[in-house]
Amino acid sequence: MFTGMLHTHVLVVSLFLILYLIKTFLLVIGKHDMLDKFVKKTKVPEMIISTLFLLTGIYLAIYSGQRGAWLWVKLFVVACSIPLAVIAFKKKHNASALLSLMFLVYAYGISETKSPFMTENKPFDTAGLQGVEAGKAIYVAKCIQCHGDNGKLKLSGAKDLTVSALSHDEKIAIVTNGKNAMMSYKKQLTQQQIDDVVAYVETLKAN
Ligand code: HEC
Structure with a gap:
């Protein structure tokens, strides 16, 4: 269920961004007649896409194991971009449209990096620990929020x-x-650490 929702969300967000990019482009190059026609033609699909965008987003926010400051920043940024976009296309205001587009791109960046600053996560420190011991420390820090302390x-x-x-x-x-x-852990964990955490995961099976 969650995975299906995730894929639907990514799909509708991509469609939404494509529609938004086309509209912003028409607005900025001053093709207002074409813009109005395009908006009229895409009205129903856009309503469906936006509704699915919101509903799948709410579902993911509720059932996601990874909730943190980044999620609230992302929701705030998306919430700000909506009234801006409405004003932009009603009043044909280029700056608002571009600002709203920047907000959306920023929200996308936050989603991908799970960080409001879009910084890559720092490598995890397991100094002094080795093998399954290091793996356990990594598991507790990075994996339990979705897999739980027993893996179940x-x-x-x-x-x-x-x-x-x-x-x-x-x-x-x-x-x-x-x-x-x-998410991918290749930026946060070394090859050795990935090996260690998987070794630890294998001990969960034995129990
Ligand atoms: C955001 C939640 C989340 C976090 C955090 C997370 N996982 Fe996962 N993990 C998943 C999901 C979802 C799947 C299932 C992916 C799929 O097959 O669709 C999965 C699958 C796996 C699998 C494959 C299991 C199987 O039999 O298919 C392993 C192994 C695994 N995770 C290990 C880890 C380890 C180790 C960590 C920490 C470094 C970790 N996970 C952190 C969500 C998470």
Whole structure:
């Protein structure tokens, strides 16, 4: 369910951005007649897209395991962009349209990086720890919000780690590259740390 919602959200947000880009472009180059025609023609699809945008977004915000300051900043930024966009196209005001577009792009950046400053996450410090010990520290810091301390929590569409049928290498690939709601950890963890955390995940299975 969560994964389906996530894919629908990404799809409708992309469609929304494409429509918005076309409208902003027509506005900025001064093709106001064309803009009005385009707005009229796309009125119904746009209403459907915006509604799905909001509904899937609310669902994801409620059921996501990763809630933090970034999510509130993102919601605030999206909320600000809406009245700006309405004013921009009603009053044919270029600056408002561009500002609103910047807000939307910023919100997209926050979503991708899960950080209001869009900074890449700092490498995780496991100094002094090795192997499964290091893996446990990483697991507690990075993984429990979706997988739970025993691996059985299935937030954000996560899989039960204690019954995973994946091989060590397949698990490494998922932690490295991410999958659906699970983000990629290749920037936050070293290759060794990814290996360690997967080794720890494998101990959850034994218990
Ligand atoms: C935002 C929530 C979230 C966080 C945080 C998270 N995961 Fe996941 N994890 C998921 C989701 C969702 C899936 C299922 C992906 C899919 O197959 O659609 C998953 C799948 C996995 C799988 C594959 C399980 C299987 O059998 O398919 C492994 C292994 C895994 N996660 C390990 C980790 C580790 C290790 C961490 C911490 C470094 C972590 N996860 C952090 C959400 C999360």
